[in-house]
Amino acid sequence: MTKLTSSMPCVLITGFAPFGGESLNPSWQAVSKLDEHLIAKHRVIALELPCEFNTSLEVLYKAIEQHHPVLVLCIGQAGGRSEISIERIAINIDDARIKDNAGKQPIDHPVVKNAPAAYFAQLPIKRMLLALQQSEIPAAISNTAGTYVCNHVMYGLLHHINEHEPHIKGGFVHIPYLPSQAVHHNGAASMSEETVLSALKVMINEAIVAKQDVKVAAGTTH
Numbered sequence: 001m002t003k004l005t006s007s008m009p010c011v012l013i014t015g016f017a018p019f020g021g022e023s024l025n026p027s028w029q030a031v032s033k034l035d036e037h038l039i040a041k042h043r044v045i046a047l048e049l050p051c052e053f054n055t056s057l058e059v060l061y062k063a064i065e066q067h068h069p070v071l072v073l074c075i076g077q078a079g080g081r082s083e084i085s086i087e088r089i090a091i092n093i094d095d096a097r098i099k100d101n102a103g104k105q106p107i108d109h110p111v112v113k114n115a116p117a118a119y120f121a122q123l124p125i126k127r128m129l130l131a132l133q134q135s136e137i138p139a140a141i142s143n144t145a146g147t148y149v150c151n152h153v154m155y156g157l158l159h160h161i162n163e164h165e166p167h168i169k170g171g172f173v174h175i176p177y178l179p180s181q182a183v184h185h186n187g188a189a190s191m192s193e194e195t196v197l198s199a200l201k202v203m204i205n206e207a208i209v210a211k212q213d214v215k216v217a218a219g220t221t222h
Contacts, residue, residue, distance in 0.1 A: 004036055008043040011204055012069035014060065016076055016149070019051035019101055026178045027075040030196040039201060040208040042070070049074075051149050052102040053094060057156040064160070064168075071169045071207050072157060073123075075200070076150035078174035079181070082189035083138035084199045085174040086125045087145040090155035091118045095147035111155040119158035121171030124210035129218055131206040137199045138191075141218040145172055169207055175199075 015028030028048050035046035047063050049056045064072065078085055092115055094106040125141055132139035145151040154172035161168050175196050176182075182190035 002038055002041075004038060004043050008041070010043045010045055010067050010069045011039065011071045011073065011208070012045050012047060012063055012067055013200070013204065014047045014049050014072070014074045014153075016049050016051045016056075017101065019149070020098060022077075022181060024178070024181070025051075025077050026175055026181065026193070026196065027077050029178065030175070030193055030200060031075050033197060034200060039204045042204075042208055044204065045069070049153065050101060052100045053096070053104050053106055053149060053152055055102065056149055056153050060153065060157060061160060064165070069168065071204070073170070073200075073204060073207065074150075074153050074157060074172045076153075076172065076174050077177070078146075078150075079177045079185060080188055081174060081176050082191075083140050083176070084132055084191075084196075084203075085140055085142035086123075086128055086203070087121060087142050087154060087172040087174065088125060089118050089120050089143060090145055090151050090158055090172065091147070092116065092155055093147055094152055097148065100149055111152050112159050115159055119155060119162060121154075122158060122161055122169050123171035123207050124213040125171070126213050126216050126218060127210045128203045128206045130214070130216065131202050132199055135198065135202050137195060137202065139199070142174060143220065145174070150174065173203065
């Protein structure tokens with residue numbers, strides 16, 4: 001077994017604290033189990049982000065400064081979705097339907113003032129999608145990360161990469177409810193933690209080893 005050392009290149013993967021009345025967040029439930037794992041010769045560091053506007057980015061930026069990752073993959077809960085959703089784009093807007101965990105509810109407020117309207121994920125999203133499908137894990141490219149804390153973090157991450165650390169790969173992935181959550185939401189889809197963990201490992205590996213993305217159709221008609 002390869003011994004993990006601080007000199008190894010590292011991957012920073014994040015999940016969120018519970019929000020919206022949930023007792024857990026599947027993103028952190030899964031992400032926390034990858035802490036100090038070795039994937040494609042890279043040490044994985046897991047970080048829990050608060051489900052709060054602004055504070056979540058402060059915590060993320062501090063971790064990037066501390067660990068100097070080559071890849072940052074942020075994971076969030078998307079209750080109601082049935083598959084792994086690899087986010088293509090983040091938009092420069094906060095429009096919160098509900099308050100965050102600090103009681104804040106920004107409406108029509110930019111994530112970053114005087115910054116671009118949107119950023120595309122800095123990940124080989126199509127290769128990641130194909131790798132998941134080849135592993136028989138339901139997955140799709142998503143064209144909206146919402147306008148809540150998930151999009152806030154994705155946009156803030158990509159803005160930071162664009163402005164300060166263009167060598168870093170980065171992006172965001174949404175995952176469904178766990179079965180233990182879905183039973184409290186009539187008709188909601190779910191995915192087992194085991195499958196989510198497998199998906200995270202597949203995506204991290206592909207994001208590390210892929211030198212460039214491929215062009216395959218994965219869009220939507222509406």
